[in-house]
Amino acid sequence: MPHLPPPSPAQLRRDPLPLRGRTALVTGASRRAGIGYAVARRLAAYGAGVYLHHHVPHDDAMPWGADRPDDVVEGVREALGDPDATVCAGPGDLAEPSAPAELIGTAADALGGRLDILVANHALSGGDGPLDAVDAAMLDAHWAVDTRSVILLVQAYARLRARSAPRTPGGRVVLMTSGQDIAGGMPDEIAYGLQKGALASATRSLATGLADLAITVNCVNPGPVDTDYLTGEAYAQVEARFPAGRWGMPDDPARLIAWLATDEAAWITGQVIDSEGGFRR
Template identity: 75%
Template sequence: MPRLPHPTPEELRRDTLPLRGRTALVTGASRRGGIGHAVARRLAAYGASVYLHHHVPHDAGQPWGADRPEDVLESVRAAAGDSGARIVAGPGDLADPDVPAELVTRAADALGGPLDILVANHAQSGFDGTLDEIGTEMLDRHWAVDTRAVLLLVQAHARLRPPGPGGRVVMMTSGQDMAGGMPGEIAYALQKGALASITRSLSATLVERGVTVNTVNPGPVDTDYLTGEDYDAVAARFPSGRWGMPDDPARLIAWLATDEAGWITGEVISSEGGFRR
């Protein structure tokens, strides 16, 4: 096989809108304090048209509450780098096995073409426990939302997108396989571990279709779920003395969506700011 030539000077000069003309679906973009919102803003700032998925009833049932979808949408629109990009939002309960494929189709239709980028950021919060506390309902709920829905989204994305370069899938994992594990969130840790484990297999499956598949572990991120002494104790375990903020993993995820990351696939990448476990 011949060696590829060095990039030309023109190719080395980075486009200020590297995702102009691309389309993206970001799931779990329900709150302005969350990672999904930060990822959507970054993709939009890079020029992409973005569909923001939300499931307000989930967040409304959590201690942090829900944002109005129109407020999240307006925040992402304000960050758009391309005035011609489409920024759209819509609901979906990903616990329903029919919703992932329907959502991918709806997002593609709303953005005017097949999706290039899928960021499966959503997750079931709470409804979990230790080994002694978990039951079949907890396990099934986390399986349905955290893992099954992600695989069905990837399947629909691969089926609807014509083969060709520029396809991207980014999934989200957690620190379940690192020191200390997550003994208080067994169901969540189990399903997030499954996504990390399947990353390489999905990558090998989709590489010939021009789609890269990577999974990001964002580490502890301040999404408004912890306060007080517990918050300060976590912050002290970062060399910088601060938590990760939603835009920290969002910068990595947005870069993975660009052509510059076209050689990166099948990887589980941590973005933890040196967090000491």
């Protein structure tokens, strides 16, 4: 079997716009304090056209509230590394069974008919508890948003790639998990931890199944990230458990996710990657 030649000097030089000409859908990008927003800014800065999915009613119901979608888009647009790249946004309630496939089609149309990168960042907040508190409705709600919709998004994305860009390099899927498999688990968020664990477990199977389409699939655990959901003494207690003496910030996992979308990460697939800054559990 012939060996691939080593990279040339030109290939070793870092491209300042490694995602120029590629397109991405980032779900759950409705707040400028969130991870989805940070990921979208990184992808845009690398030259990708980006479609931001949002579900404002969800964030409006949370203590942190929602941002205006136009403000989120403008913030991502400021990060553009390529003046020809596109940034657009649209809503979607991914708890609806038909919404994932519709979102993939809408995003692809908005980005010129092509979709290279899928970052499934959305999740359901609230409506959870310890084992004694969860009920069927809680479990079903988290399943629908945190897991079912993600698998349906990946399915629709893979079908689009199979039709429009079979075996075209650059196909990327990034899922998001949490710390449910690390020491201590998530005993007070049984429904959320269960569904996020399902995504981590599915990562290798999805990666194997999509390899023939030149799509890599990886899953990122961002660890505790300061997205304005915790304050006061509880915030300080978490902060003290980081060796660096600070919380993770949205751009910390965003740098990893953006790198996974580039050609430099083309040989990485089927992995669950912790990006926790050494957090001591």
